[in-house]
Amino acid sequence: MPRVLSSEVSVVDGRKQKVLATLIDDYIATAEPVGSRTLARKYAFGVSPATIRNEMADLEELGYLEHPHTSAGRIPSDKGYRYYVDRLMRPWVLDAEVIEQIRATYRVRVRELQWFIHQTARLVADMTAYPTVVLAPPLREARLWDLRVVAIEPETVVLVLRTDTGIIENRTLALPEGLEAKDVAAMAEDFTVQFRGTPLAQLEGRLIDGLSHQVGSAWRFWEEMLRWLAEAPDEEERVTLGGALNILNYPEFRDVSKVRRVLTFLETEQAVDTLLTLRPEQGIHALIGSETDREDIRDCSVVMASYQLGNKVVGKLMVLGPKRMEYGRVYAILEAVSEELSRVLNWA
Amino acid sequence: MPRVLSSEVSVVDGRKQKVLATLIDDYIATAEPVGSRTLARKYAFGVSPATIRNEMADLEELGYLEHPHTSAGRIPSDKGYRYYVDRLMRPWVLDAEVIEQIRATYRVRVRELQWFIHQTARLVADMTAYPTVVLAPPLREARLWDLRVVAIEPETVVLVLRTDTGIIENRTLALPEGLEAKDVAAMAEDFTVQFRGTPLAQLEGRLIDGLSHQVGSAWRFWEEMLRWLAEAPDEEERVTLGGALNILNYPEFRDVSKVRRVLTFLETEQAVDTLLTLRPEQGIHALIGSETDREDIRDCSVVMASYQLGNKVVGKLMVLGPKRMEYGRVYAILEAVSEELSRVLNWA
DNA sequence: ACTTAGCACTCTGGGCATAGGAGTGCTAAT
DNA sequence: ATTAGCACTCCTATGCCCAGAGTGCTAAGT
Known part of the structure; x- marks a missing residue:
């Protein structure tokens, strides 16, 4: 018997939010379904597992969580991740060191677009530890x-x-x-x-x-x-891929057929190309799971950003990972990199 | 009690050779250990499985075959493959069509070394269906x-x-x-x-x-x-990799950790570089399994060829696959491609 | 002396039942 | 509104058994 909940649109209750945020954080870190007991013990909620359980049941009711099967813990749904990304995620602050590493990458005399694209793909892949794709401007x-x-x-x-x-x-x-x-x-x-x-x-x-x-x-x-x-x-050259093998480090890709699907997707230029050209907006955006609208990467998320040339968005970069990717960190890195790349491409 | 065998060095008996060749062919095609019955039935030997069995026991004694476990069929040992490559393998003749495809690839006006290297890596990877690496001349x-x-x-x-x-x-x-x-x-x-x-x-x-x-x-x-x-x-650019994902098609790489080992090796320029430059010979060569002297690709084989610039060997190409790779086909393709590449690089 | 049929033996892998563990959802008490 | 208690569910690991495949040996046949 579901309780009556105040809103379908938003998770009003502050505690529910905290439960959801903590659960997602934990799941991102461990890749294991999270149970009420773990949650109550590992993070200092002032309440018992049973209470958490109730909250979790509500969150599931609302569509933010899912149940792999009756006796497993919960995992976030696409909707849950979406809410997390939009409202819960703590903003991530990059170390001065990291910022400097980004700057240093571009502090060179070379003025070849292709060179910058390559460097960027590699830099972002290394920093995020996810595969990264960079789309060059359409010549x-x-x-x-x-x-x-x-x-x-x-x-x-x-x-x-x-x-x-x-x-x-x-x-x-x-x-x-x-x-x-x-x-x-x-x-x-x-x-x-x-x-x-x-x-x-x-x-x-x-x-x-x-x-x-x-x-x-x-x-x-x-x-x-x-x-x-x-x-x-x-x-031939619009799409540059970096750190493709990073995907092998995540347990959700222990299966070779999944690896193949994803890597093939990344290497297939049209797929990435269309994906990127689909959303020409500025700023950083995430597409979570089914939001990507691509069968091959149904259980992945992508975070993308754009860069500019003469104040006009001309190219994109995109990080692909499992749905439980570290959105906060990736957002911060993409923001810093895309800004720096835009700056440097305008030979300022 | 092993029988006395006429020679350790070579498989004298014509029938032993035929058994070995057929067994390796079958194993290359199926990736399954081959038993005496299969061999006798699938290929028209005039003899019974028992006879084949004896031959196989001898071949194992000589070190050409191995036994995963008592009740499995045999698989070739590194020594077996070596013998196969050196003496048994039937020379492979390329279709006129394939030859034409190779020629067409290079029939262009572009004169950039890097461009040719890229094209070659892709061409060979596509044709052989194995990952391929091309090493550029040391500038x-x-x-x-x-x-x-x-x-x-x-x-x-x-x-x-x-x-x-x-x-x-x-x-x-x-x-x-x-x-x-x-x-x-x-x-x-x-x-x-x-x-x-x-x-x-x-x-x-x-x-x-x-x-x-x-x-x-x-x-x-x-x-x-x-x-x-x-x-x-x-x-940065000496090593160009093509068709890395081809490796995923072979059942011996159903395990992600193996995939990672091999792909990481291929992406590590230094590793490939030393493997290839250490052997400056001309012509086509295979290194089988442990012959590569590299832990990470212990259960792979590589076939390599060289190309020339001004009559001097300056670069190499290499195909990597499971030990049961199709040596004959790969040899033929590498021979044709390296020759054509040398020809075209001398802008003849 | 080689070939082959027969047979006992070995090893793997799939199928199946079982037990333990984790987590839930409900109820009732606080 | 919270929480303890508890029955229940479902997954997973484990052990076991059995069929199948293949071998190695022996003895008989050519």
């Missing part, structure tokens, strides 16, 4: 600012591309028969003049109007090169 | 050929390095306060003239003699840059 949407050609050997050039957002990409290419580096350089200059400001994704289409007077081999070369500008960096 | 040993500076913004430059072996690396850097791109470009020119032919690893030492007349900020910049030339590309 397709950036606008052409400058295209340079550097001759290295008679038939080899380095193309250096710079976008309006300051992203610099470069690639070494072989010239086709009959095309000289200085021709290409001249073409690149024309090209820059003509197309500065055009989104990279549109360049391929524009080529037809702009360069159709070129001769055969040159035409093919530009075609190939444009394909690189417009496509390659997006599809 | 430290290459000699400086050309160093270019391309100014991108007032305070940003792209450094393009070319070695005597034709490797091209580039990196985008921020200039320190008070240093202009054209100064750096001029310095780079000097630098090239002065140090062309010097191994990159020695550049750092030489700096002191060669550039000590430079002023403060310039000095620091070059110092930093030289550190990049001499170290960074080696430490």
